[in-house]
Amino acid sequence: MPWQENPGRQNPWGKQEFNPEQLIKQFKTMLGAGFSGIWIVVAVILALWGVSCFYTIQPGEVGVIQRFGKFMRITDPGLNLKLPAGIESLTKLRVQYVYTEEFGTRTIQAGIDTEYAPSKQYIDEALMLTGDLNCAVAPWIVQFRIGDPYKFLFKVRDVKKTLRDLSEAVMRQVVGDRSINEVITERLTIATAVKTGLQQAMNDADTGITIVNVELKRTTVPDPVQPSFNEVNQSLQEKERTIYEAREAYNKVVPEASGEAQRVLREAEGYALERINQAKGDAARFVSLFTEYANAKEVTRRRLYLEAMQDVLPKLGMLYIIDPEQGGLLPLLNVEEKLRKEKKP
């Protein structure tokens, strides 16, 4: 019953209205006079009833006062007065607190390592069709405050259910207009669109709810399809790996070939230098020789010839000397055979 509210709270008026000594004296006289106990009971009930006039609203809360069920006023934090129970009733609401509703996921135990319920359990909330008629699993949370206590209390019978139903409807409407790729990659855009749409819907329904935040958790695809989506990622990695490998092979040989080319070029230049120097040397030698030769042609010629013969003849394997005047008396030579014999060993 209403007068049981705030039991044990002292009535601060008692001390002001009555002198305590007088009160006790009166009490004793009443008892002594043999009054029936009924008056005491009535007095106690009235006192308790009076206590229900006072109530405290904590910071972050508001109190909603109804008189005989009719909405009267909203009171702010602090100590407040109202008509006693039975006439005015009080409902406290935490208007600053941010409430959270979860869809497709449940927090079992919040903490440093927050524990979530197994996602399969609430898959139905998160399973939805995308615009390209694929299935996506998109769990999300909605954070909200009580923006308008009056509407929150009096306009909708089950605000929480309304919020949950509308959240699901709005989320699916937004996801229904996006492809599976967009659902997976553009979570922020979707969350923003849902927040706007949901706030509009909540306003239309007069729920008095202010949406603080809509946040998409990890969006994915249903379990049976998951491996093939992973495979796409893998193949993307594979693609890059293959390309890197090819680049590696390229980088392995091309700079080396450039170096090799430089070497060939240098070598050619070396050859050129050598060739020209040789030519110059040969030419200089010839010119010097020629100068001497021009001075004494005959003698030099003979000398050169004989010097050459001197060099060459001792090295020869065989030297045959014939006298043409002997007239065909050439010695029978088996030159070929001799050569072969020498070459064989």
Added chain:
Amino acid sequence: MKNGALIAVVALLAIFLFGGVFYTVDETEQAIITQFGRPIGVAITEAGLHVKLPFIQKAQFFPKTLLEWNGDPGQIPTQDKTFIYVETFARWRINDPLKYYETVYNELAAQKKLDDILDAASFNFLSSHHLVEAVRNSNRLLEKEVIASAGLADSVQEQIAISLGRSGMNRGILEQAKPKLEKLGIELIDMRIKRINYVDEVRQKVYERMIAERKQISEKFRSEGKGESKKIEGDREKELKRIRSDAYRKAQEVKGKADAEAARIYADAYNKDPEFYSFVKTLDTYRQTLGQDSSLVLSTKSDFLRYLKGFRDVQ
């Protein structure tokens, strides 16, 4: 004496409290007054303390707030013969408590009526449209560049133009059901499709399709990788050939120039006396070419041996 007065007061209070002279209507409620079961007067929608005749009149309370309804039209074949499960919900309020009291009496019956009317309307709408109409909301262009660039035909959608969309369909069902419910004192505020899901067999097929689609994309990536790799390999070969041939060409040019230069130098020198050059060069050649393996037949008439037969001056 005093006891008698007290009893009188308590009795009066009891009549007021329990006999039902006063009744309160909550902010969330509305009430009608029935007399011997028959509703009289107008509905009381104003919250607060109200008075009625005790005992013979009774107050019947109805919620004034927005009420909820959840629908389940069951398995629906859409126009494109896809079987889907649909969940719907609606919000409604009791608009005319008198009519409501007379026609449906209580909320249980009202929910049943809503089931009948709204589920049927949902079924009609969904089964006479393509699934896409219920899923999508607008003709917004979907971003599917991955699939498009894979060169796949968009077999799933064939891009049916969305004429209604989900919100249009919601509106359609609402408009169809609204007049029917007005007769029951019920105002239908909002009607929405909440969830649409494929039935299990269809879902399996959809999964298979999704898997096949992804596989194709994977293969595309792999083959792109291989293609790019081959291209780089080709570049490598080309680059190698270019570098090597370039080097060869330059080397040959350098060598050729050197050869030419050398030839010029030789010519300059040897032109002074070509005959003498050939004499000297030949002698050099003898030195280099004749050796152990050579045999030489010399005539005694040769310049070298002519003194072998005598020391006279031959000339």
